[in-house]
Amino acid sequence: MILYLLLFLNQTLNNNKMSELIEKLLEAVEFGKIDLKSPYPPQLRGMDGSQELTQKALETGINPQRILEEALIPAMGRVGKKFSENKIFVPQMLMSAKAMGASMIQLKPFFASGQMKSKGTFIIGTVKGDLHDIGKNLVAMMVEGGGWTIVDLGVDVGSERFIEALKNNPGAVVGLSALLTTTMVNMGDIVAGIRGFVPDTKILIGGAPVNADFCRSIGADFYAPDPQKAVEYLNKLAS
Amino acid sequence: MFGLAPHPVKTPRGLVIGGGQVYAELNFTLPMMSINSNTLNEVYGHYREIAEGALERAVHLNSKGVVLEFETLLEMTKTPDIGVEIVKIMNEICEKYYQKHGLASEIRLTPNDLREFERPAKQRTSAYLEPMMELFEKGMIEGGDLLSIESTGGKEVSDEALMMCDVKGMVFALAVLGVRDMQFLWKKIVALANNHGKIAAGDSACGFANTAMVLAEKKYIPRVFASLVRVISVVRSIVAMEEGAVGPDKDCGYEGPFLKAITGIPISMEGKTAACAHLSPIGNIASACCDLWSNESVQNIKLLSGMAPTAYMEQLEYDARLMNQALIAGTVPSRILQQLLVASDVYTDPQALILSPENVIRISKELVKGDSYVANAKNGALAALDIIEEALRSGKMKLSELETSYLPILRDELNSIPENESDFVEMMLPLIDQSKFIPSEYGL
Numbered sequence: 145m146i147l148y149l150l151l152f153l154n155q156t157l158n159n160n161k162m163s164e165l166i167e168k169l170l171e172a173v174e175f176g177k178i179d180l181k182s183p184y185p186p187q188l189r190g191m192d193g194s195q196e197l198t199q200k201a202l203e204t205g206i207n208p209q210r211i212l213e214e215a216l217i218p219a220m221g222r223v224g225k226k227f228s229e230n231k232i233f234v235p236q237m238l239m240s241a242k243a244m245g246a247s248m249i250q251l252k253p254f255f256a257s258g259q260m261k262s263k264g265t266f267i268i269g270t271v272k273g274d275l276h277d278i279g280k281n282l283v284a285m286m287v288e289g290g291g292w293t294i295v296d297l298g299v300d301v302g303s304e305r306f307i308e309a310l311k312n313n314p315g316a317v318v319g320l321s322a323l324l325t326t327t328m329v330n331m332g333d334i335v336a337g338i339r340g341f342v343p344d345t346k347i348l349i350g351g352a353p354v355n356a357d358f359c360r361s362i363g364a365d366f367y368a369p370d371p372q373k374a375v376e377y378l379n380k381l382a383s
Numbered sequence: 384m385f386g387l388a389p390h391p392v393k394t395p396r397g398l399v400i401g402g403g404q405v406y407a408e409l410n411f412t413l414p415m416m417s418i419n420s421n422t423l424n425e426v427y428g429h430y431r432e433i434a435e436g437a438l439e440r441a442v443h444l445n446s447k448g449v450v451l452e453f454e455t456l457l458e459m460t461k462t463p464d465i466g467v468e469i470v471k472i473m474n475e476i477c478e479k480y481y482q483k484h485g486l487a488s489e490i491r492l493t494p495n496d497l498r499e500f501e502r503p504a505k506q507r508t509s510a511y512l513e514p515m516m517e518l519f520e521k522g523m524i525e526g527g528d529l530l531s532i533e534s535t536g537g538k539e540v541s542d543e544a545l546m547m548c549d550v551k552g553m554v555f556a557l558a559v560l561g562v563r564d565m566q567f568l569w570k571k572i573v574a575l576a577n578n579h580g581k582i583a584a585g586d587s588a589c590g591f592a593n594t595a596m597v598l599a600e601k602k603y604i605p606r607v608f609a610s611l612v613r614v615i616s617v618v619r620s621i622v623a624m625e626e627g628a629v630g631p632d633k634d635c636g637y638e639g640p641f642l643k644a645i646t647g648i649p650i651s652m653e654g655k656t657a658a659c660a661h662l663s664p665i666g667n668i669a670s671a672c673c674d675l676w677s678n679e680s681v682q683n684i685k686l687l688s689g690m691a692p693t694a695y696m697e698q699l700e701y702d703a704r705l706m707n708q709a710l711i712a713g714t715v716p717s718r719i720l721q722q723l724l725v726a727s728d729v730y731t732d733p734q735a736l737i738l739s740p741e742n743v744i745r746i747s748k749e750l751v752k753g754d755s756y757v758a759n760a761k762n763g764a765l766a767a768l769d770i771i772e773e774a775l776r777s778g779k780m781k782l783s784e785l786e787t788s789y790l791p792i793l794r795d796e797l798n799s800i801p802e803n804e805s806d807f808v809e810m811m812l813p814l815i816d817q818s819k820f821i822p823s824e825y826g827l
Contacts, residue, residue: 233785234603235548273457275499278542278594282603300500325415325682326456353415 169197173219176239198247208254220289262293263382265316269297271330276323286371303337322351332362389647396487398448401649401674407699408450408675411692418458434476436693452491463518474526492527496535506824529584536564558760561619563825569626583628587636588616610733617641634677644747651675664732667724730780758802
């Protein structure tokens with residue numbers, strides 16, 4: 145009986161410790177605390193960052209999938225919500241993404257071994273002839289924070305490279321970005337090229353000159369007016 | 384003052400920019416379409432229609448002169464003959480209206496900077512330099528009388544610095560990399576212009592400071608940071624003048640008022656009439672010292688009144704007409720109009736605040752007093768911070784706590800910058816992802 149009580153007590157303490165670590169990791173990512181040395185954010189100065197907390201969580205025996213689902217993804221969800229509500233700026237969001245990155249480096253082996261699964265793969269690129277990538281990078285970062293694996297093809301990307309990436313990542317969702325009236329037309333060719341290869345590939349588009357009508361006209365699936373809407377759409381696909 | 388610059392620029396068809404009146408500068412682009420061998424005639428047709436429509440409207444409105452800015456698109460610079468043909472088409476129309484109606488108009492030729500198509504960019508050794516310079520030369524021969532560019536030296540570093548609100552990164556991108564690239568590029572442009580008797584007009588920090596402004600409008604980055612980026616950009620854009628450019632500086636270079644204050648060149652500005660291209664918090668104040676008044680860019684699409692460039696020609700003309708009427712009426716009326724343009728915006732946003740003439744003068748003094756571009760960028764930005772904080776303390780300007788929380792961070796970061804360029808470079812190189820830029824392409 146005493147042994148059972150001790151075991152129960154130990155288990156409870158361990159569970160509490162695990163929950164506390166998950167909570168601290170969530171907070172570190174939400175507020176962009178990367179590691180112990182990082183001076184940002186001021187309120188967490190001198191405290192462990194996501195790097196140390198992830199290490200401790202794994203050492204304590206917390207399942208890596210739980211780390212992802214109960215700490216990292218909810219933290220980035222909160223960050224995305226605050227950003228949508230204009231309560232933070234991009235730099236704060238990027239610090240959170242960096243904190244998440246510090247954690248993900250330690251979780252990566254578990255993805256490779258199959259112990260962890262991402263929500264899916266998202267291939268993103270700025271279309272041929274266009275070099276504007278600030279918006280694309282923001283979308284990639286927020287989608288990654290939402291638990292997706294990102295394949296970022298960069299800028300000036302034609303249909304061949306999107307198709308090549310799809311060959312390497314079957315079932316991936318594709319995102320196209322453009323900022324110019326003379327490059328948005330290239331989206332149509334890329335969509336047609338992708339449809340010719342895998343007809344049911346989900347394709348979302350974004351960028352200053354495009355809208356929902358244009359999205360429909362080129363046969364893409366979704367127009368994302370901002371990064372958060374892209375995340376919401378992808379999460380619906382994953383659910 | 385608008386319409387008056389210490390060193391006006393006289394153009395071949397007789398515009399005297401900065402010589403007592405404000406002219407409209409119309410900028411335009413193609414509607415949604417591809418540019419390829421099958422569509423070239425359609426492309427040329429668009430530019431013909433734009434120039435005809437705009438100049439016809441200018442004649443109807445009794446315009447005293449117009450500048451048409453032709454900013455090339457990728458294909459037009461990559462294959463310079465396309466860009467040159469468009470200059471030729473538009474120049475023939477300009478000449479026709481000059482001969483027939485006496486309407487003076489000039490073409491500002493602005494090739495896009497192709498070098499950033501290589502990542503990391505090869506600022507000095509890129510194969511793209513050749514077609515760019517070829518377009519400059521052949522285009523000026525065909526009628527591109529004013530030469531400009533939105534050069535991109537340092538952009539590979541500034542893009543990330545902008546998103547991280549990293550003021551040290553911005554000083555490095557603009558006051559080190561940008562300055563060095565401007566020196567390299569503008570020597571070439573000025574030499575070409577001098578060879579052909581054309582006007583080396585000026586550069587714009589559009590890809591840096593206007594990107595900051597647009598991001599701030601989207602609430603992606605703080606407005607206080609965007610206003611500092613504007614000031615820091617002055618030290619790179621002024622290099623064009625140091626190399627021999629004489630203005631008018633480019634419309635999307637909102638650093639223009641500082642350049643005018645420091646060098647006396649005439650400037651082009653854009654504000655409320657550029658809402659077709661991007662939103663801004665400086666719609667009226669931007670015109671307070673302009674010599675050309677621009678719309679940034681509008682697609683050649685049909686509106687209820689007519690084609691969009693024609694409609695924007697009319698808007699620009701009416702703005703210019705009002706400023707010119709004030710100038711005719713004398714110093715007091717023009718000052719009153721200028722004060723109203725300033726007062727209507729100045730305390731609504733820190734980016735407007737730093738553009739008020741008195742603050743431009745105050746910041747400009749700091750922008751030239753140092754021994755290095757880095758020192759000047761730092762001093763100018765600190766002066767802008769002082770002005771913003773004074774406006775907040777006086778209660779004249781209000782900003783959210785989210786904005787003001789960045790002020791002490793930005794000040795600390797600026798104060799940590801050494802004024803000597805080599806010390807600063809030594810500090811920054813280990814901090815910057817060097818896979819994204821090639822130091823030797825900047826002579827580092």
